[in-house]
């Protein structure tokens with residue numbers, strides 16, 4: 303496509319062009335509408351004016367004109383210039399005729415028809431008869447040979463002696479009115495394009511001014527990329543819609559920045575987590591290669607390497623499941639079950655390890671606590687919480703698991719008398735790979751820092767949440783809230799999350 307056409311298309315598609323065209327269309331429709339209405343009103347008022355004038359002239363004619371024995375006589379003081387002028391004006395367009403259409407002549411033989419009336423043509427006897435019969439004033443418009451229109455008011459005037467009707471008509475030229483209307487139309491027709499063109503020019507510049515700010519915002523937005531997400535679009539402090547857009551955009555960039563940082567942190571954590579067992583495996587194998595001489599030494603090195611490999615595969619498996627869960631590739635398989643029984647089973651399973659750790663594990667469960675949940679996930683969640691509580695509670699401590707039926711949902715709490723979590727670490731413990739420094743066991747016993755991430759995801763997948771209260775040195779309390787869902791929300795995972803059948807292998 304030729305460049306010039308492309309440029310034209312570019313302009314015609316621009317917001318600026320479309321705004322200007324909208325202005326132009328709006329102005330045109332408004333101006334044409336207002337002009338038409340105004341012209342119609344003007345025509346009506348001119349017509350009313352001329353009819354009123356003619357009505358008055360007709361009344362004056364009746365006052366001055368007498369017809370006696372077929373002779374019209376104009377009664378007025380011929381020495382009075384005002385009166386003479388008035389009568390002359392009345393007779394500019396007039397005719398006096400008898401019922402047969404014959405124009406009357408006065409005593410001096412003057413035909414009672416003016417030149418102007420003659421020019422629009424005499425009335426036919428049929429028309430005169432109709433007017434006289436009608437007994438009502440008649441109005442009609444007639445044109446002379448040059449096309450000048452006249453408004454004629456005709457009616458009957460009676461002979462004073464024998465009540466004989468005569469046809470009398472007076473008229474006025476409509477040329478002046480027509481001229482005023484034509485002038486108005488032409489002035490308006492010339493002004494409209496001028497107003498529209500100047501409106502368009504003004505609109506074009508105003509639109510440019512308004513849109514410059516938008517373009518500046520777009521340019522600033524373009525400078526923001528993945529590597530400099532800390533940049534923000536400066537606010538214009540105008541507190542207008544554009545500032546609102548900038549604020550919204552900046553907030554979105556802020557969220558993206560957080561998200562990017564989390565991903566970056568996550569990659570660092572993953573590399574770190576994977577490096578430790580890999581270094582271990584490498585060390586074991588090197589030891590075996592360079593120093594081992596007996597079969598037992600080789601076996602021990604291989605066993606140690608296998609332990610590290612097991613940890614590696616645990617991490618990979620956990621990460622895979624967590625990412626599948628969070629990206630919505632796993633669907634929950636909900637069934638209606640008694641949560642009290644489920645929790646009691648998990649507590650039973652943990653009694654032996656708890657005894658070994660010399661921590662007392664008790665459960666406070668209602669007889670029935672029905673809920674629509676994914677059994678495997680909820681078991682996983684309770685196990686994670688109960689096992690954490692055991693890990694972080696010293697010998698002689700206590701852990702209490704309780705379930706409560708609330709009006710809006712079910713509350714599960716796992717409470718321990720362990721070491722607690724320092725306040726500044728609390729907001730992070732649900733992050734992946736986060737472990738409170740100095741609290742964890744070392745070696746293969748060391749946790750992955752993923753357990754609470756699963757707990758948070760499972761609660762969220764059931765439209766619930768998990769929160770924690772903790773006082774360092776006294777203990778912690780993890781509370782999971784699972785809402786009682788309305789029928790419509792009972793679909794397989796409103797959070798888009800899906801089954802994690804393999805998750806309990808973790």
Ligand code: ADP
Pocket residue numbers: 686690691694718720721722723731732736737738739741742748749750751752753754755778
């Ligand atoms: P891990 O799988 O390593 O236990 P989690 O995600 O389950 O990781 O827990 C993250 C961190 O939260 C743990 O490293 C621990 O420091 C802290 N934590 C979890 N549960 C408790 C608890 N009951 N008491 C004290 N600290 C806890």
